Amino acid sequence: xxxxxxxxxxxxxxxxxxxxxxxxxxxxxxxxxxxxxxxxxxxxxxxxxxxxxxxxxxxxxxxxxxxxxxxxxxxxxxxxxxxxxxxxxxxxxxxxxxxxxxxxxxxxxxxxxxxxxxxxxxxxxxxxxxxxxxxxxxxxxxxxxxxxxxxxxxxxxxxxxxxxxxxxxxxxxxxxxxxxxxxxxxxxxxxxxxxxxxxxxxxxxxxxxxxxxxxxxx
Numbered sequence: 357x358x359x360x361x362x363x364x365x366x367x368x369x370x371x372x373x374x375x376x377x378x379x380x381x382x383x384x385x386x387x388x389x390x391x392x393x394x395x396x397x398x399x400x401x402x403x404x405x406x407x408x409x410x411x412x413x414x415x416x417x418x419x420x421x422x423x424x425x426x427x428x429x430x431x432x433x434x435x436x437x438x439x440x441x442x443x444x445x446x447x448x449x450x451x452x453x454x455x456x457x458x459x460x461x462x463x464x465x466x467x468x469x470x471x472x473x474x475x476x477x478x479x480x481x482x483x484x485x486x487x488x489x490x491x492x493x494x495x496x497x498x499x500x501x502x503x504x505x506x507x508x509x510x511x512x513x514x515x516x517x518x519x520x521x522x523x524x525x526x527x528x529x530x531x532x533x534x535x536x537x538x539x540x541x542x543x544x545x546x547x548x549x550x551x552x553x554x555x556x557x558x559x560x561x562x563x564x565x566x567x568x569x570x571x572x573x574x
Contacts (some may be wrong), residue, residue: 372397374411374443375404381447386454387508388475403446410442411435457483478510485550490523491515491540492547498523499540500551507542515540 379399383390391399415438419430428434453459453473460473474480482503490500501517520538521529532538 372400372404374407374439375400375402377440378403378407378443378447378450381444382450382454385448385451386475387479388454389509403443406446407439407442410446411439414438414442476509479508481548481550482506485552487550487552488519489515489517490549490551491517491545492549493540493544494546495544499538500529501538504537510545511543513542515542515545 376396379396382388390396415430415435418434418438422430455473457473460469460471463469464471472480474483488500489503490498492498499517499520500523501520503515504518505514505516507513507515517538517540518536520532520535522532523529
């Protein structure tokens with residue numbers, strides 16, 4: 357009896373393995389927070405259901421191609437390989453949709469939803485704003501620079517700023533010299549300004565437009 361239960365459990369895990377693999381690829385390539393264990397099992401089931409028709413289509417194409425070019429007979433190993441390849445492809449597709457907002461943009465255009473594919477407003481703001489930023493620190497200091505790295509979620513990780521400068525109350529810059537980058541802990545940041553640069557004026561100085569702020573509390 358115990359052997360029968362163990363065999364069924366192994367069969368179930370083999371069935372769910374492509375779904376777990378697809379989910380692993382998806383979460384590894386996106387900033388989406390990893391859900392609870394129960395939710396991951398549900399997502400693995402959903403991914404597995406989507407992997408099955410892809411595996412069947414792969415098998416059909418391989419058998420059709422085998423009529424003209426024979427490499428090896430279709431076997432259980434071929435089935436597993438096709439399911440893993442399908443799961444990897446599926447994970448890549450879902451990760452691409454989550455990172456570029458194309459699918460949700462179509463749904464917004466169709467008036468189906470107003471949501472985005474991004475995990476938070478924080479990620480959305482950084483994704484859509486490639487520009488200089490001003491970080492307002494909790495000790496009332498402000499630091500200006502070009503962000504090359506920023507955390508996917510607030511209050512964790514660090515900002516890496518190039519061309520960094522301290523700003524005083526008159527917005528005058530004091531460059532931080534002899535460094536290539538400055539790391540700022542995200543937990544020390546109270547407010548973020550995105551400062552787009554306008555075209556250079558006639559005297560060569562670049563004016564800065566009104567900043568857009570992002571609250572780390574979101």
